[in-house]
Amino acid sequence: xxxxALTIEKQRHQFIPAGSAGSELQTHVKLTAWxxxxxxxxxxxxxxxxxxxGNQLVQAQTLPLHYKISAGGGGDLFEFDDVLYHGSxxxxxSVSPRPDARRVQLCLYFETRGQLFTDGILHDRQLLxxxxxx
Numbered sequence: 001x002x003x004x005a006l007t008i009e010k011q012r013h014q015f016i017p018a019g020s021a022g023s024e025l026q027t028h029v030k031l032t033a034w035x036x037x038x039x040x041x042x043x044x045x046x047x048x049x050x051x052x053x054g055n056q057l058v059q060a061q062t063l064p065l066h067y068k069i070s071a072g073g074g075g076d077l078f079e080f081d082d083v084l085y086h087g088s089x090x091x092x093x094s095v096s097p098r099p100d101a102r103r104v105q106l107c108l109y110f111e112t113r114g115q116l117f118t119d120g121i122l123h124d125r126q127l128l129x130x131x132x133x134x
Contacts, residue, residue, distance in 0.1 A: 001044075001110055001119050004077065005032040008104050008125040010087070010133050022091025025130055027101045029084045033065055033119075034075045035110050042112040044078040050085045051103040053129065058099040059085055078110075088130060100130045 007030040014023050027050065035044055043064070050059040065078035084104065089096040106123040109116060 001033060001035045001108065001117055003031060003108055003119060003121070003123060004034045005030070006106075006123055007031075008084075008106075008127070010101060010127045010130075012133050022089065022094075024089040025087030025098075025101075025133060026083045027085040027087065027104060027127060029080060029082065029104070029106070031065065031080045031106070031108075032068065033078045033108055033110075034071055034073070035078055036075050036117075037070075039112040042076075042110050044108075044110040046080070046109065047107045048084055049105045050101050051105070052099040053102045055103065056099075058101065102127050102129060 008027065010025060010027050012023050013026045031046065033044060035042060045062055045064045047062050049057060052058050063080060065080045068077040068079040071077045085101050086098065087101055088098045104125050104127065107118065109118050
């Protein structure tokens with residue numbers, strides 16, 4: 001297995017709840033993994049750890065990848081494309097501060113026929129500080 005494509009990016013998401021404009025910082029992960037097709041049934045996931053600027057863990061979770069398409073080389077592509085971490089949020093008259101996500105580490109796995117596989121790589125990405133995200 002391998003991480004065919006991986007993007008981790010902090011974005012400012014604009015929203016309009018209850019008629020007043022606001023925004024939220026979101027750390028988004030887009031991950032496409034190539035997985036050997038050694039069996040039809042397989043589970044593919046990653047463990048994610050989000051750290052603040054002082055390298056303190058602020059969130060840890062396990063998230064599934066979903067089958068996308070059959071791929072060359074006797075494998076399948078699985079994908080995750082979603083928000084990993086919801087950061088600070090604000091709207092006129094209200095602010096909900098959250099820790100500033102500055103680093104994300106991912107480990108990729110798949111399981112089939114009672115066997116566990118990994119690409120053996122700690123995918124480690126630094127992120128912009130909240131104030132630098134537009």
